[in-house]
Amino acid sequence: MSDVLILGGGIAGLGAAHAARRHGITSLVLEAGSRPGGLLDSFSVEGFRFDNAVHLSFANEPEVREIFDRTPYLEHEAASLCWDDGYWLRHPVQNNLFPLPVEEKVALIEGLARQEQGEIRNYRDWLVQQYGTPIAARWPLIYTRKYWTIPAEEMGTGWIGPRMRQAALNEVLLGAMAERAPNTYYVSVMRYPKKGGYRAFIEPLIEAAEIRCGAHVVSVDQLGRRVRLADGEELPFRLLVSTMPLPSLVAMMRDVPEEIRADAASLFATRVDLISIALRRPEVSPSLWFYIYDQDVLAARVYSPSWKSPDNAPPGCCSLQWEIYSSCRRPLQASVAEMTENCLAAMERMGLAARSDVIFTHHKQLPFGNVVFDLGMEERRDRVRAWVEAQGIGVAGRFGEWAYLWSNQSFMSGCAAVDRLHAASG
Ligand SMILES: Cc1cc2nc3c(=O)[nH]c(=O)nc-3n(C[C@H](O)[C@H](O)[C@H](O)COP(=O)(O)OP(=O)(O)OC[C@H]3O[C@@H](n4cnc5c(N)ncnc54)[C@H](O)[C@@H]3O)c2cc1C
Secondary structure, three states: OOOEEEEOOOHHHHHHHHHHHHHOOOEEEEEOOOOOOHHHOEEEEOOEEEEOOOOOEOOOOHHHHHHHOOOOEEEEEOOOEEEEOOEEEEOOHHHOOOOOOHHHHHHHHHHHHHOOOOOOOOHHHHHHHHHOHHHHHHOHHHHHHHHHOOOHHHEOOOOOOOOOOOOOHHHHHHHHHOOOOOOOOOOOEEEEEOOOOHHHHHHHHHHHOOEEEOOOEEEEEOOOOEEEEOOOOEEEOOEEEEOOOHHHHHHHEOOOOHHHHHHHHOOOEOEEEEEEEEEOOOOOOOOOEEEEOOOOOOOOEEEOHHHHOHHHOOOOOEEEEEEEEEOOOOOOOOOHHHHHHHHHHHHHHOOOOOHHHEEEEEEEEEOOOOEOOEOOHHHHHHHHHHHHHHOOEEEOHHHHOOOOOOHHHHHHHHHHHHHHHHHHOO
16 A cells, blocks of 8 residues: 555646655555546647647746756747737736727726725625726626636635736826837746647656556545545555545545535536647737637637647647636537637637638537636635545645646645645654
């Protein structure tokens, strides 16, 4: 029996295995999929490589950089655009109003200047008080529905951190009058492997870990200290770290108090449908990634795999991947054929490429994308997490912790879970 059993072979599980090695103890990673990597895996179709949605690294933790930097990488400026009703605006839109008609800019900025401040009860209040009603209504309130799948008044604000640029009147005025306002994105440089897709960054972790793929965990007996796999095999454990989605873990555990079961069942995440398009043309994307505000375009965001690295497409070709978000609160209404058609029509309308340029289209769904911060989610999640940890089980990663973690943070989360269990076990 290994010292630590780890459920899930994404970067959090691989981080947990890394920490176990650091402590000089053994570990076994159980991964349901046919190969490790989780969300950081990449896939290839007809000579084109795609990641599972936009993935770029802005890790700054020395422990992460020590591993990621073993893979030769490209550096990209973190600059993106926004498509809105026929306009390309630089991101963040409120700081880059320059291309809009003068009357519109005046109305938008007047709204910001006159905005009164008050109690912030939800994300809608935050957006309106940050940007003023006209800017909030024109962009982020719409984007919230597309990306988070629920209205902003139903969301909390604990997740925002540096992710949303706060509006400063002088920045907004400058960006309305001058074409090249300074880039205010919250990270300056983004890294991406020269070859092999984003997954290449985690190959050293995969090579060093003991991993069993095709090991789908179906039950976790925290009292008898054993997990059962879909094929009926049972594996005992002494220390256990789960990076599986927290609600899925709780549903598999024994003797769960009713209120914890209810709290866990109330947690939900977005799903992401990825429409990947291969094109027989050199790069067509106007930026590394861009946001789409038009409500009749299903995708919220698009990125260019071939811009991330030319290694992702054959010579003379390029690619785009479109991200369409849904959830139990806003189920997907479109079929794969309809989603694909919607992306192709948008691609043509934006002037990026013609249908005759398309080599193939490809669809894939990620069942877990972003955990959704609906009002009160953090309190419910914390109660669930505290109960699971009181059973002597460590939780880690974006879905194990049920938090908005980037890949580097998911890695650190996996390490920290093993550090805690190891310290507690003496
Ligand atoms: C749209 C999108 C864009 C992103 N962009 C970036 C970015 O640009 N930069 C960045 O740093 N991060 C980005 N991230 C975040 C990053 O993907 C995550 O932080 C990270 O991949 C999470 O790793 P994880 O190991 O916690 O989860 P996962 O990668 O989901 O791994 C969990 C693993 O558990 C396995 N599993 C689940 N259930 C079972 C079971 N019952 N039995 C056995 N195994 C099971 C799954 O198969 C999976 O392999 C993005 C995420 C999304 C969704």
